[in-house]
Amino acid sequence: MATVDDVATGGPPEHRPRRNLTGYWLILPGALWLLLFFVIPFYSLLAASLFDPDGSVLTGYDVTFHVQNFGNAFWDYKEQIGRSLLYAALATATCLVLGYVLAYAIAFKAGRWKNLMLVLVIAPFFTSFLLRTLSWKLILADDGWVVDVAQAIHLTDALQLVNLADGDRLLATPFAVIAGLTYNFLPFMVLPLYASLEKVDVRLIEAAGDLYASPARGFLKVTLPLSMPGVVAGTLLTFIPATGDYVNDQLLGNTNTRMVGASIQSLFTKENDYATAGALSVILMVIIVAAVMVYVRKAGTEELV
């Protein structure tokens, strides 16, 4: 339709409006999707957070802009919020260490096993999230051999020292919750790390060695900085969902490991306290967005052109 000249010069002016419209049409499905599944639920949530707390499911709720909901929700659930952030941070850190080693091995050492190992990383996704977490209950069961081993090597004692376990058991402890989070979100850490590491030119690592960097220094000064986009992406993909997770603590924790996700779920579906549930959701969202902004600014991917 268009000649080479048309393309080169942007086409005759009368073609322009049509071409611009094409862009809008392309945006439309995505925009509708966002409107339907993000904007509307977001407003619904925001509205819930501003409900009159004296309303109930039966009497109905009015949006009275009762902003005290936020203060009350935060005050009532500050422990759960803090715990969620702590558990998510610990799980993210564990994922980062385990995931980095794994991603590094796959990217640089796996050779022809690379594809197989990548498939294994995502293999857990082939079964349901819930089933896999439930199977951890069996693995860590109080009468299971894992607990016996953990006791024999004094892991349980060590965990008690740092307040991650309670008594001679693993299940229904903070440790189990964090382990569950780590397990469930590890692939989200490994994949972006792998993608980043895979792109690191091995010749740069050779160059670092050539320039008097021992393998350890070379890693710190070259490989690690170059894999930062993966580290940032991986930690965000792990930390954000882990903070809001409501499954692991219910299946693997006890009544004192309740995270904020489970609290919100319970408020919404069981206690029918929409005002608090909404306010808590908004608070969690604000905290995560703020934390992510600070983190991204600090960890700075802008160093990498």
Place this chain on the structure above:
Amino acid sequence: MSNAPESTVSAPPRAEAAHDLRLQGLTKEYATFTAVKALDLVVPQGQFFALLGPSGCGKTTTLRMVAGLETPTSGSIHLGDSDITYEKPYKRPVNTVFQNYALFPHLDIAKNVAFGLERRGVKNTKQQVAEMLELVELTSQAHKKPAQMSGGQQQRVALARALINQPEVLLLDEPLGALDLKLRRGMQLELKRIQTEVGLTFVHVTHDQEEAMTMADTIAVMNGGVIEQMGAPTELYENPRTTFVANFLGQSNLIAGDIEGRDGDQVKVRVQGAVASVPADRAHAESGQGWLGIRPEKVLIAETGHPIDAPGDVITGGFVTDVSFVGVSTQYQVRMPWGQELMVFEQNTGARGMLPVGTKVDVSWRPEFAFLLDASQDAMAGIEGD
């Protein structure tokens, strides 16, 4: 191979040989092939040394073994008196300018250049970095990232990054390979200037014979994991010892002949009925069959019946099959009576016009420019595929 590599090199006299790079019996075997076969080589301190050869000849493997990036299967590498064969790369006083430069994309130019010094714990690198950037004329670019620079600039950063460490040996792995032709010419001169200025030993790996000849004091031509011949560029060009060198370094006409034997300081060769002579020091075969070699620009040409300037050995009965005018010279293809086509390059001195295709011609050359090679070698060795 009938030609054993030669390890003595015509080098300028030196105050000390304490930091020569010596490779002895260096071998690198991989599962399916041997990349480098029992290589013996001495690179005198302060030389600009080129390892020249086609891809896959083992030159890069040799370089990587010197850098410590590959471990030799056998043999040794000495730098002066110290054996560095198995030394870790980061402990060797050797730096490399990598093919494609391998600049750290996350660091700016100044930090790239300072990298080596910082790893060795040098505290204040500012001054040295500034000096080095001045040397490569990039002072104003110190705070740019590599991705923001042109290929030629990146190449100079890579050079500065290596040079700043004042290594005993600087290795250059096809450092100009990624540059376009014009930039490459400029950089060749630049590299040579810098090498003269800093006085370090440069070992330069390249497959570009012109590049090697332009820059190097000494060239080692590698083929199939061994050094075919080593020497100063003129020596290699004028007096090649193998068909590979004769063809890889420039072009050669190789004419089959029977060696009649030595006559004083000349060796006589019967070539298609005529007898040609070759100086004894340029005859690398003494008897039996041989390849008589002559460079195209050494061959004189004249229309049959016309006199040839400064004639030597003359062969008659050819005719021109192809003429190309390339400005400074005219290149002829001349079909000889026995069917072979000889290349003849004639300077465009203006003394005579071009000879058209089909012209019957005689060719001739001065015997002192001819060379004689063992006929057991492939006459086509070293001719690049394209």
Place this chain on the structure above:
Amino acid sequence: MAGMNRRTVLRGGAGLGFLGVSAAVLPLFGTPDQKQDPSRLKVPDRSESDPRLIISNWPEYIDEDDDGYVSTLTQFEKDTGITVRYTADVNDNDEFFSKVRNQLGSGTSTKRDLFALTDWMAARMIQVGWIQKLDASKVPNLHANIIDSLAKPAWDPGRDYSAPWQSGLTGIAYNKAKVDEVRSFSDLVTRPDLKGRVSLLTEMRDTMGFMLLIDGADPEKFTDDEWKQAVERLTKAKKAGQFRSFTGNDYVQDLASGNVLACEAWSGDIANAGDENLVWVPPEEGIMIWADNMMVPNLATHQANAEQWINYYYEPEVAAKLADYNSYICPVKGAQEAMEKVNPDNVENELIFPTEKTLSLTHRFMALDEAKARTYEKDYTDVQRA
């Protein structure tokens, strides 16, 4: 500078616009009063033309076909030609309430014809008009055979809207292979050897009933101070890490696997588990009693079939078979006699046919108005959260 200002203004404008739109839009997300008038939410009954019946009930609450044994459900289908879709999707009263409240509250169909909920939840639903009145002429067995203790609850004195499916006792259960006898609820919340391995029920009325009993208060009539004391006691134990979880109907597995050593439990669940190590005991403090009530929701399309179902299960023989299977208290008079034929062993089973003496030890939870219920529910949630 001007650009900056313009940007600031634009941003401010966008922000204000967002706030304005939000303020205008947000009230639209309020929810209206959810009271309904059941007499206006009747649909033409399709029982005749579409012989189906859709039921939601609690898990493991009905006998199943097994190797020659014909279940009461199968028998019902055979007798009536009605196809029953029976789903065990009620795990917790609140949870189920959340599942259906959008439809019931807005006057649309839940696509169910019958579901069974515990007394207090049944009361709440009837109160807000979500439940259809049963046609007394179609459920003669219900009115004739319901046991006296269940015939006249305050919230549905004439059993016009509801029919008990089963009644049960809440007490404690423990795994005798793993722990010494647990006799009282007080043991459950204090014994150190149970620490971290106890589960309680999320049903506020059950758990808090026991907590009140521990202090000698009457769950049917207690003061605010007594309530507060009970809450505090529970909070203390929870904070000390005594409890593993607060559960719905899903506690048996953990008890059987040994993760939980003792728990608050419903009588029939333990008998049904078929694990001889699991023992249900009436706590020394007393027993909480409850019933799950079948109800027909608004807009149910097969009410006549539902009524047929209720009437069928109020036949003593059917009731006996059901009670024999799930070991809950049978709400049907004459079933004890019928049990002679079904399973003579169970005729004297106190869990199915409690004696007057046992019944005298049972307690119900005080009837609560909406506001009070919410206050207490919130207090109980706060304990779980603390």
